[in-house]
Amino acid sequence: MITLNKKLRWHHLIQNGVFVILLLLLVILLGYLAAQTRLQWDVSQNGRNSLSEASVEILQKLQGPVQVTAYATEQHAQLGDIRKIIADFVALYQRVKPDLSLAFIDPVAQPILTQEADVQVNGEIVIKFNQRVEHLTAINEQAFSNALMRLARAEDKLIVALSGHGERRLDGSANYDLGEFGRHLRTNGFNSQPLNLAIEQDIPMNASMLMIASPQTDLLPGEVDKLLNYVDQGGNLLWLVDQESLRGLLPLTEMLRLTLTPGVVVDPQAEQLKAPVTFALGAIYGQHVITDNFDYITxxxxxxxxxIDESEEWSSVSLVEAAQQGWVETGDLNDVINFDQADDVAGPISIAVALTRNIQDREQRIVVVGSGHFLANTYLGNGSNLDFGINLINWLTGDEELIVIQPRATLDSNLILSESDLTLIAVVFLVLLPVLFLVSGTLIWWRRRRKI
Known part of the structure; x- marks a missing residue:
C-alpha cells in the first residue's frame, strides 16, 4: 500500500513537473512571438489611436527620410510631459515609415538653435523633407498629415482665379463663395490669386492652372480672347459653370467641343434621401485618375x-454621372416638377467631364463641372465634395500622385476619470482580483492534496 502511494505521488510529481515545464515553454514562446509580432486594434470612434488611410497613403508617397524636430522642454505648463505626448503621436507615423526620425531640442537650454529654426512656442514641431520645411504648433493627425502633403509637393503650385465679373472667390466668406475650399487648398500647399483680365495683360506664365468660377456678368470680348489664347497655348483649366448664361464664354465650349444643355438636373434619388430633387447625387464615376478608388457620394x-461632342483633338472622360432615374428639367422649378418627354432630357446625366490633349510636348488638362455650387461654402461639407474638389486640383496641377482622401479631424473626446473612479479601478484590479486568484488557487491545491 505504501509502495502504491509512493508511486502515485511520483506520478503526480512528474505530471506536475511536466505541466510546469510546458507552461514555462508556452510563456517563453508567447513572449518571443510578442516581441517579434505587433498587433494593434483601435476601437476608438474615429481611429484616434491609429493613422487614417489617407495619412498612410501620404507617407507611402514620401520617397526619402523625413526629419521631425520637436522644440519642447521636459515639462509643459499645461500639458505636462509634452515630450512623451509628441513621441507617442509621432510613433504612429514611424510604424508606417521607419525612416521618419524624431529629435528633441530644449528651447530653454539651446536658445540659439531655437532662434535659428524660427521657433516661436514651446512644443513647436519642425518637419523637414527634401530641403522643404513646415512648422506645426498643433499635435493632431490632420495638421501633421497636411504638413506632410505640402512637403510632398516638389514646388509651390499657383492657381489663378478669374475675377471682375462677380465670380465665386477662393477667399470669400459669403455662402456663394469658395472660401472654405480655398482654405483647404492653402492647407494642401496651393497658392491662389485673383486675375482680372480687364487689367492684366495676360495670364501669368507661372500659373499651374486657371479657374473660372461662375461669372455673373458677361466677359468683354478682349477678355474672352485672352482666355481662348490661354487654352489654345495649352493652359490647364477648371471651369465651374452653373445653369445661368455662359456670360460670353460660348466660344470656349466650342473650342472644347462641349455642349451645355439648358436646364437643371432633377434627381429623384436625392428626394428619397431627404434632399431637394435639384441636388444631383454623384455615385457613378468614369474611369479616370481623379476618380480612381473614389467610392463616395458627391x-x-x-x-x-x-x-461631350465627338472630337479627334480632345480625349474626354465623363467624370460624374447622376440622376439615373432623373432628367434635365427645362421648365420653371417653382411649378410642379414632372418629366416632360417632349422638352426634358432623360437620365443618366453627365455633369462633369475631363479633357486632355497633347500640345507642345505636354499634356493639357481641362475639367468642366456643371455646378459651381458643389464647392461653395454652403455645400462643400455635403458628401465628399471636398475630396473630389481637391482631387480635381491635384490632377490639373500635375500632382495626381498626391490624390488621396483628405485627413479628417478626430471626433473622439478624452475619457476623464474622477479620483473615486481611479481608486475603485485600483482596488478591483490590484486587490480584489489578486485575492480572488489566490483563494481559488489555494482551494484547488487543497482539494487535490486531499485526494492524494
Whole structure:
C-alpha cells in the first residue's frame, strides 16, 4: 500500500513537473512571438489611436527620410510631459515609415538653435523633407498629415482665379463663395490669386492652372480672347459653370467641343434621401485618375448637363454621372416638377467631364463641372465634395500622385476619470482580483492534496 502511494505521488510529481515545464515553454514562446509580432486594434470612434488611410497613403508617397524636430522642454505648463505626448503621436507615423526620425531640442537650454529654426512656442514641431520645411504648433493627425502633403509637393503650385465679373472667390466668406475650399487648398500647399483680365495683360506664365468660377456678368470680348489664347497655348483649366448664361464664354465650349444643355438636373434619388430633387447625387464615376478608388457620394446642387461632342483633338472622360432615374428639367422649378418627354432630357446625366490633349510636348488638362455650387461654402461639407474638389486640383496641377482622401479631424473626446473612479479601478484590479486568484488557487491545491 505504501509502495502504491509512493508511486502515485511520483506520478503526480512528474505530471506536475511536466505541466510546469510546458507552461514555462508556452510563456517563453508567447513572449518571443510578442516581441517579434505587433498587433494593434483601435476601437476608438474615429481611429484616434491609429493613422487614417489617407495619412498612410501620404507617407507611402514620401520617397526619402523625413526629419521631425520637436522644440519642447521636459515639462509643459499645461500639458505636462509634452515630450512623451509628441513621441507617442509621432510613433504612429514611424510604424508606417521607419525612416521618419524624431529629435528633441530644449528651447530653454539651446536658445540659439531655437532662434535659428524660427521657433516661436514651446512644443513647436519642425518637419523637414527634401530641403522643404513646415512648422506645426498643433499635435493632431490632420495638421501633421497636411504638413506632410505640402512637403510632398516638389514646388509651390499657383492657381489663378478669374475675377471682375462677380465670380465665386477662393477667399470669400459669403455662402456663394469658395472660401472654405480655398482654405483647404492653402492647407494642401496651393497658392491662389485673383486675375482680372480687364487689367492684366495676360495670364501669368507661372500659373499651374486657371479657374473660372461662375461669372455673373458677361466677359468683354478682349477678355474672352485672352482666355481662348490661354487654352489654345495649352493652359490647364477648371471651369465651374452653373445653369445661368455662359456670360460670353460660348466660344470656349466650342473650342472644347462641349455642349451645355439648358436646364437643371432633377434627381429623384436625392428626394428619397431627404434632399431637394435639384441636388444631383454623384455615385457613378468614369474611369479616370481623379476618380480612381473614389467610392463616395458627391452632391451637385442645381447642376446642368455637359455633353461631350465627338472630337479627334480632345480625349474626354465623363467624370460624374447622376440622376439615373432623373432628367434635365427645362421648365420653371417653382411649378410642379414632372418629366416632360417632349422638352426634358432623360437620365443618366453627365455633369462633369475631363479633357486632355497633347500640345507642345505636354499634356493639357481641362475639367468642366456643371455646378459651381458643389464647392461653395454652403455645400462643400455635403458628401465628399471636398475630396473630389481637391482631387480635381491635384490632377490639373500635375500632382495626381498626391490624390488621396483628405485627413479628417478626430471626433473622439478624452475619457476623464474622477479620483473615486481611479481608486475603485485600483482596488478591483490590484486587490480584489489578486485575492480572488489566490483563494481559488489555494482551494484547488487543497482539494487535490486531499485526494492524494
Amino acid at each position: 452632391v451637385f446642387p442645381f447642376a446642368r448637363q455637359i455633353t
